[in-house]
Amino acid sequence: EPEVTQTPSHQVTQMGQEVILRCVPISNHLYFYWYRQILGQKVEFLVSFYNNEISEKSEIFDDQFSVERPDGSNFTLKIRSTKLEDSAMYFCASKSTLSYNEQFFGPGTRLTVL
Template sequence: EPEVTQTPSHQVTQMGQEVILRCVPISNHLYFYWYRQILGQKVEFLVSFYNNEISEKSEIFDDQFSVERPDGSNFTLKIRSTKLEDSAMYFCASSRDRSTDTQYFGPGTRLTVL
């Protein structure tokens, strides 16, 4: 069964450093998403991406964040200058359609900012 994959599973970085989190969505899916979950809190939407551009972004997704689909399979989230409060699990998701289709989530990347 196709699944969303994410790398790395755990990333440790120093405050102020740039990180890139990588995702491979399900191959025939057209819509891609990033969510985050701070420890003990609920899953929060960051951004959605379709046709090589951002469809929607939350107030969390400020200028420090960017997304890219560098090739036909990868989808990345970049945090330019990490802060302590960026420490969280980051989940990539994908769906075939946007309006009512199911979003399938990857296993997550645990980002720890020291």
């Protein structure tokens, strides 16, 4: 069964450093998403991406964040200058074309900012 994969599973970084979280969505999916879950809190939407551009983003997704699909398979989330409050589990998700289709989530990357 196809699945969404994410690397690394755990990333530790110093405050102010740049991090790139990587995701490989399911191959025939066209919509891509990033969510985050701060420990003990709810899962929060960050951004959606379709046709090589951001289609929707939340207030959390400020200028420190960017997303990219550098090739036909990877989907990345970059945080330019990490803050302590960026520590969270980051989930990538993808879905196929139909608007009401469910999203398939990756296992997540736990980001720890020291």
